[in-house]
Amino acid sequence: MLAVLIFWQLFGGHFDSKLLPQPSAVLQLLWKEASEGDLLFHLGMTLKRVGISFMAAMIFGTVIGILMGMFKAIDHALDTFLIIGLNIPALVIIVICYIWFGLTEYAAIIAVTINKIPMVAVSLREGARALDKSLFQVAQVYQISKYDMATKIVLPQLLPYIFGATRNGLAIIWKIVLVVELLGCSNGVGFQIGGFFHFFDLAGVLAYTLAFMGVVFAIEVLGLRPLEKHVLRWRL
Amino acid sequence: MSYLAVDVHQKVFKNGCLVIRNLKLSCHKGEFVAIVGPSGAGKSTLLNIVSGLDKDYSGQVTFAGQAFNPSAVRLGFLFQECRLLPWLTVYQNLQLVIKNAPAAVQSKPLDIWLQNVGLQGCGDLFPGQLSGGMQRRVALLRAFIVAPDVLLMDEPFQSLDAPTAAQLRRLLHELWQQNAPTVLFVTHNLREAISVASRIVFLSARPSRVILDLPLATLAKHVEAVDIESDWVSQTHQQILERYPNVLAGLHLE
Numbered sequence: 001m002l003a004v005l006i007f008w009q010l011f012g013g014h015f016d017s018k019l020l021p022q023p024s025a026v027l028q029l030l031w032k033e034a035s036e037g038d039l040l041f042h043l044g045m046t047l048k049r050v051g052i053s054f055m056a057a058m059i060f061g062t063v064i065g066i067l068m069g070m071f072k073a074i075d076h077a078l079d080t081f082l083i084i085g086l087n088i089p090a091l092v093i094i095v096i097c098y099i100w101f102g103l104t105e106y107a108a109i110i111a112v113t114i115n116k117i118p119m120v121a122v123s124l125r126e127g128a129r130a131l132d133k134s135l136f137q138v139a140q141v142y143q144i145s146k147y148d149m150a151t152k153i154v155l156p157q158l159l160p161y162i163f164g165a166t167r168n169g170l171a172i173i174w175k176i177v178l179v180v181e182l183l184g185c186s187n188g189v190g191f192q193i194g195g196f197f198h199f200f201d202l203a204g205v206l207a208y209t210l211a212f213m214g215v216v217f218a219i220e221v222l223g224l225r226p227l228e229k230h231v232l233r234w235r236l
Numbered sequence: 237m238s239y240l241a242v243d244v245h246q247k248v249f250k251n252g253c254l255v256i257r258n259l260k261l262s263c264h265k266g267e268f269v270a271i272v273g274p275s276g277a278g279k280s281t282l283l284n285i286v287s288g289l290d291k292d293y294s295g296q297v298t299f300a301g302q303a304f305n306p307s308a309v310r311l312g313f314l315f316q317e318c319r320l321l322p323w324l325t326v327y328q329n330l331q332l333v334i335k336n337a338p339a340a341v342q343s344k345p346l347d348i349w350l351q352n353v354g355l356q357g358c359g360d361l362f363p364g365q366l367s368g369g370m371q372r373r374v375a376l377l378r379a380f381i382v383a384p385d386v387l388l389m390d391e392p393f394q395s396l397d398a399p400t401a402a403q404l405r406r407l408l409h410e411l412w413q414q415n416a417p418t419v420l421f422v423t424h425n426l427r428e429a430i431s432v433a434s435r436i437v438f439l440s441a442r443p444s445r446v447i448l449d450l451p452l453a454t455l456a457k458h459v460e461a462v463d464i465e466s467d468w469v470s471q472t473h474q475q476i477l478e479r480y481p482n483v484l485a486g487l488h489l490e
Contacts, residue, residue, distance in 0.1 A: 134319055137289050141313040142333040142382065143306050152332060156323040234323045234362040 021203040030207040038192075043211055046189040049105075049177050053112035054169060060113070061120025062162065068121065069128020078121075085118030090176050094183060103184040112176050119172065120165045127161030163228050170219065174212070238262035240386060240418050242286060244295035247278065255281050256293070257443035263435075265300075266416040270429035273439030274485060279422040280316070282444075283388045286420065287313055299386065310336065312384030312417065314392040318375040320363040326350070326374055327359040330381055337382045353377050353407055369400035376404065380411045387417040391424070402464060405432055426484060430472050431464040438483050448483055450476070 009023050021029075033039035068075040068082075094111040101107035131154065139149050181190025189208050196204035240263045247256040255278035263269050273279050284290035286297050288304045288311075299309045320329050330346055350356050353373045363371050372392065379387055393401040409432065412419065423429050429436050430452065438448040452472070463469070476483070 134315070134317070135321065138313075138315070138319050138321075140289060141287055141311050142378075143336050144332060145335070148332060148335075152321065152324060152328075156321070232323075234364060 021206065026203055026206045026210060029203050030210055033204075033207055034211070039208065039211060042187055042189050042192050042208075043215070045185075045187045046177055046181065046212075047215065049109060049112065049180070049188065050170075050173050053109045053116065053177070054173050056109070056113045057116035057120055057169065057173070058162075058165065061117040061165065062124050062158075064117065065121035065124025065126075066128045066158070069125040069131075075125070082118050082121060085114070086122065090115045090179065094176070094180050098184045105185075108177075108180045108185055111180055112173060115176050116169055116173055119168060123161050123165040123168070124158065127158045131157050159231055163224070163232075166224065170216070174216065239265035239267075239300055240286070240420075241298045241301075242282070242295075243297070244282070244285060244293055246295065247281060247285065247290075247293040254443040256285075257445055259295075259439070259445045261437060261446055261449075263418055263420070265418055268412060268419045268421065268432065268434045270421045270423060270433035270436045271439060272423060272426055272429050272436055272484070273444060274441050275424060276442055277439045277444040278442060279424075279439065279444075280390050282439075283313070283390050283420060283422060286386070287311055287388055309386060310382050310384045312379035312382055312387040314375055314379045314387070314389040316390045316392070316394065318363070318371045320371060320374055320378070322363050325360050325362055326355070326366075329363070329374060330378055333378055333382050341381060341383050349377055349381055352411075369396055369404070372396060372400075372404055373407065376408060376411070380415075380417075383415050384417045387412075387419045389419065389421045391422055393428070394423075394425075401428075405464065408432065426476065427464050427469055427473055430469050430476075431466075436476075438480075441485070448480060 005023050008020075030039070064078065068078055093114050097107045097111035097114070101110065135153050135157075136149075138144075139153055144153070177188070178190035178193065181188035182194040185191050189212055192208055193205050196202075196208070242259065242261040244256045244259045246254065246258075248254050259282065261269075271279055271282065281290065285293055288297075288306075297304060299305075302308065321332070324332065327346055330349070334342055346359060347356065350359055353376065355370060355373055355377075358366065358370065358374075363374065366374065376392070379389075393404055396404065405428070419433075421429070421433060426436075434452055436448075436450045436452065437446055438450070439445065440447045
C-alpha cells in the first residue's frame with residue numbers, strides 16, 4: 001500500500017495534475033478542507049445518516065431474520081419480499097423514496113434502511129436456523145429463565161452472524177448513503193463529491209474519499225475488531 | 237413406596253418407528269438404577285420422556301404420585317455429550333443453573349464445588365480450554381450442583397479413556413452419597429452398570445420393555461465406589477451372563 005503511494009507520488013507529476021493529483025496535493029487539500037472548509041461538517045452529516053440508518057436496518061433486519069429463521073410460516077410469507085429486497089437496485093428504492101416522501105432527511109434515511117434490511121435479515125435467518133436445539137434442552141431441564149435463555153443461550157450463537165451483518169452492513173451503507181446524498185441532499189460527503197464532479201475536481205473527490213476511508217478504518221480497528229475479539233474470545 | 241414411576245404404553249417416532257411399548261419401571265427415592273439394553277432400544281428416548289423433554293408419547297411418568305412439575309421436582313441431566321455452553325466460563329455455566337437450587341447450595345462457594353471435583357482454579361476458563369475429562373467433570377458438577385431429586389445420565393462416560401472414566405465413576409459415587417438423588421443411569425456396558433448401580437434394569441430390543449429387573453445385593457458399595465476392574469464386578473458380570481445368557485442382546489426371556 002505504502003509502495004503504491006510512493007510510486008504514485010514520484011511519478012504522478014508526469015501526468016496532468018487535474019486527472020491524477022499527487023498524494024501530497026490530496027493531503028494538502030484534505031488538511032485545508034478540514035481546517036478551513038466544510039469537510040468536517042459534511043463528514044458529520046454523512047456519519048449521522050450512516051449511523052441512524054445502520055442502527056435501524058440492524059434492528060429491523062435482526063428481528064425479521066430471527067422470526068423467519070424460527071417460524072416457517074413467517075419465512076414463507078416474507079421469502080419473496082426478501083428476494084425482491086435483496087436484488088432490487090438501490091437506486092430504484094432511493095428514487096421511489098424521494099418521489100413518495102420528497103427530498104427530505106427522512107426519505108434519505110428510509111431509503112438507505114430499506115436497502116440494507118434484507119441483507120441483515122438473510123444473515124440472521126441463517127443464524128436462527130443454525131441454533132443448537134440440544135442447548136435448548138439443557139435450558140429446559142435446568143429451568144433456565146427466559147431472560148437467561150435469550151442472553152446466554154440464543155444471543156451468543158447469533159453474535160457471529162450479527163458481526164457478519166455489521167461488517168457487510170457498514171460497507172454497503174457507506175456506498176448507498178453517498179448516492180442518496182448525491183441525488184437529494186444539500187450536504188454530506190455525497191453532495192460534496194457531486195459538487196467536485198461538476199468541476200472535474202479529482203483532488204477534492206480524493207480528499208473526501210480519504211477522510212472517509214480514515215473513518216472506516218477507525219471504526220474497524222478501534223471498534224469492531226476489539227469488540228469481536230472480546231465477545232468471541234471463547235473460540236480461542 | 238416408589239418415588240419415580242414410569243409407565244410408557246407406547247412411543248412412536250415421527251418416522252413411524254415403534255420404539256417403546258409397555259415399559260413399566262418404578263424406583264425408590266435415592267435408588268441408583270442402571271438401565272442396560274442393546275443400542276437402538278430407546279434408552280435415550282426413555283430419559284427424554286422422564287425429563288419431560290419428550291412429551292409425544294402415550295402413558296405417564298409420575299414423581300411421588302404427581303405428574304412432572306418443574307417447581308416440585310428438580311432434575312439433573314447428564315447428556316451423552318457434555319452440552320456445556322462454550323461461550324460461558326466454568327463459573328458462568330454453573331451459575332446459570334444454580335439459580336433454582338436450594339439456598340444452601342447457592343451460598344456454598346463455587347470454588348469448593350470445583351475443588352470437590354478436582355477442578356480448582358479452572359473457574360474462569362472456557363470449556364474449550366479444558367480436556368474432555370475435565371469438561372465431563374464440569375457437566376457432572378452442573379448436574380449435581382442443583383441438588384437434583386432425579387438425576388438422569390445418558391451413557392455419560394462412554395467416550396472417555398478407562399482411567400478417566402473410573403475416576404469419574406468414583407466422583408459420581410461420592411456426589412451421589414452426598415445428597416442421594418434418584419438416578420437413572422443409561423449404559424450399554426454391563427460392567428459399568430454393576431459397578432455403579434444398586435439395581436439393573438434390562439431392556440429388550442425395539443420396541444423396548446423391561447425384560448429383567450435385577451437388584452444387586454451390595455451393601456459394601458454404598459460405602460465406597462466399586463472398581464470396574466474388581467473381582468466382585470467380574471464375578472457378578474459372569475453370574476448374570478450365565479444365568480441370563482441372552483439378556484444383553486435384549487431377547488425376551490419368557
